[in-house]
Amino acid sequence: NAGVTQTPKFRILKIGQSMTLQCTQDMNHNYMYWYRQDPGMGLKLIYYSVGAGITDKGEVPNGYNVSRSTTEDFPLRLELAAPSQTSVYFCASSTGQKNSPLHFGNGTRLTVT
Amino acid sequence: QKEVEQDPGPLSVPEGAIVSLNCTYSNSAFQYFMWYRQYSRKGPELLMYTYSSGNKEDGRFTAQVDKSSKYISLFIRDSQPSDSATYLCAMIYSGAGSYQLTFGKGTKLSVIP
Numbered sequence: 283n284a285g286v287t288q289t290p291k292f293r294i295l296k297i298g299q300s301m302t303l304q305c306t307q308d309m310n311h312n313y314m315y316w317y318r319q320d321p322g323m324g325l326k327l328i329y330y331s332v333g334a335g336i337t338d339k340g341e342v343p344n345g346y347n348v349s350r351s352t353t354e355d356f357p358l359r360l361e362l363a364a365p366s367q368t369s370v371y372f373c374a375s376s377t378g379q380k381n382s383p384l385h386f387g388n389g390t391r392l393t394v395t
Numbered sequence: 396q397k398e399v400e401q402d403p404g405p406l407s408v409p410e411g412a413i414v415s416l417n418c419t420y421s422n423s424a425f426q427y428f429m430w431y432r433q434y435s436r437k438g439p440e441l442l443m444y445t446y447s448s449g450n451k452e453d454g455r456f457t458a459q460v461d462k463s464s465k466y467i468s469l470f471i472r473d474s475q476p477s478d479s480a481t482y483l484c485a486m487i488y489s490g491a492g493s494y495q496l497t498f499g500k501g502t503k504l505s506v507i508p
Contacts, residue, residue, distance in 0.1 A: 286438070313493055313494070315494060322403055322500060323500060324401075324483070324498045324499060324500040324501060325439075325483070325498040327494060327496075330494040332492075332494075338494075340494065372438050372439075374438070376493055378492075378493050379493065380427050380487055380489070380491070380493055381427065381444060381446070382493070383429075383440075383441035383444070384431075384439075384441070384493075384496070385440075386438025386439050386440065387438050388436070388437050388438050389436070389437075389438055
């Protein structure tokens, strides 16, 4: 099993550009999440989904959008990129039970200049 | 006061040392406690999970929870260079959804051969 796969691994954007961060999982997990990790700031939840067609905002959703058309895929869309969105983005999935682990991808490093 | 406090380090120890990593929290409703390990340029992975107060042991790792003091610890015995990583504590309260997992900022550990 590949687990959670994120693409691309790295990206440099100019201010105002848009892009989509891709995330796919092969564990048939209903729950999927997008986090951003800034140095010294821990993991902040951007958006999450409890199943196909259902998404909701996390702690820091502004400037981002998501969709969940299939169980496997949970893309994150950045519109009008800003320097404040420079970060490492992690996608994760889980069964949704509190005692089940979150399975993380290896992240997308995004720089906005 | 933030809900979860974790000393970011960095912490540097010689190989074979006993390592103690700690988090404090303010919300007494937290019931489930986890430690994630994150290697450089990788996503976090679940290392230990505990529910109740007391100790839980897994090989060289021991997770300790003291709910009366709102304090959790991760001990690593006979530390190895391969233990060099960032360790994130995480916790969630019993009535919460899995998306409400709260992470500490992480402690960066280096084990020197």
